[in-house]
Amino acid sequence: MTSSPDPSSSSPDERTGDLRARLAAVDARIDRATADAGRADRPHLIVVTKFFPVEDVLRLAGLGVRDVGENRDQEAAAKAAAATAASNGAAANSAASSDAGDLRWHFIGQLQSNKAKSVVHYARSVHSVDRSSLVRALGRAVADHRPAELGPLACWVQVDLDDAAGGDPDSGATGGRGGAAPADVVSLADAIAATDGLTVAGVMAVAPRGADPDAAFARLARIAADLRAAHPSADGISAGMSADLESAIAHGATHLRVGSDVLGPRPAVG
Numbered sequence: 001m002t003s004s005p006d007p008s009s010s011s012p013d014e015r016t017g018d019l020r021a022r023l024a025a026v027d028a029r030i031d032r033a034t035a036d037a038g039r040a041d042r043p044h045l046i047v048v049t050k051f052f053p054v055e056d057v058l059r060l061a062g063l064g065v066r067d068v069g070e071n072r073d074q075e076a077a078a079k080a081a082a083a084t085a086a087s088n089g090a091a092a093n094s095a096a097s098s099d100a101g102d103l104r105w106h107f108i109g110q111l112q113s114n115k116a117k118s119v120v121h122y123a124r125s126v127h128s129v130d131r132s133s134l135v136r137a138l139g140r141a142v143a144d145h146r147p148a149e150l151g152p153l154a155c156w157v158q159v160d161l162d163d164a165a166g167g168d169p170d171s172g173a174t175g176g177r178g179g180a181a182p183a184d185v186v187s188l189a190d191a192i193a194a195t196d197g198l199t200v201a202g203v204m205a206v207a208p209r210g211a212d213p214d215a216a217f218a219r220l221a222r223i224a225a226d227l228r229a230a231h232p233s234a235d236g237i238s239a240g241m242s243a244d245l246e247s248a249i250a251h252g253a254t255h256l257r258v259g260s261d262v263l264g265p266r267p268a269v270g
């Protein structure tokens, strides 16, 4: 049986069972890698739901998932609103999806400054803060548009571990996946920490395509240590996806961002 992002291709119960099995397999991998690393602290799992419908988010909420990640504002804003509406409806009707009201939304994609206003409406955190102009935009957006109940916006400094990429995230035509140069991480964290309504959560990175994830995540761990020396509470490391979560856990990841191994293959768009 193959899963599909189209919920109409399988009954809701079948899809829920599919998600339950995939989630259990990923949880088992996390347990094993955490034990193998000799760690007492189990990393947090953020399930990346990009390209999948809000119905899948609601199914995941019913299975106990609390943290979901999205990489496009338009899609994330619509899904966050739909999940809230579903949980409000469910509260009246008593359905499993009332859990959707407890979801925390994490923005993990490259973010244009003009989307900051929208993102601060629903996101607990932004994992892709990689330039000072975006810090300023997020600071202004939080001051003007943040719902009080969401609290401060947790900002992760995204690091570019791919020295060959050299793209500008605002150009929309990068060879890499975004991120600040390692040498700029502490100064960006300084800017975040100096902005009302923003907190520094830690560092985030994506392992460069085709490179050894162990080398990349070992480097990220050193960058994270430098950040902690300057900002002791910024002790998070957001790293590890479906293909490399074991390596990320071995190198101290505190937050994993896993999509396809929970939801199934994404449609080949974007």
Ligand SMILES: *Cc1c(COP(=O)(O)O)cnc(C)c1O
Pocket: 048, 050, 071, 108, 109, 206, 241, 242, 243, 257, 258, 259, 260, 261
């Ligand atoms: C899509 C995405 C993920 C999840 O990737 P999978 O390989 O599907 O687990 C994690 N991080 C970022 C930044 C992404 O864009």
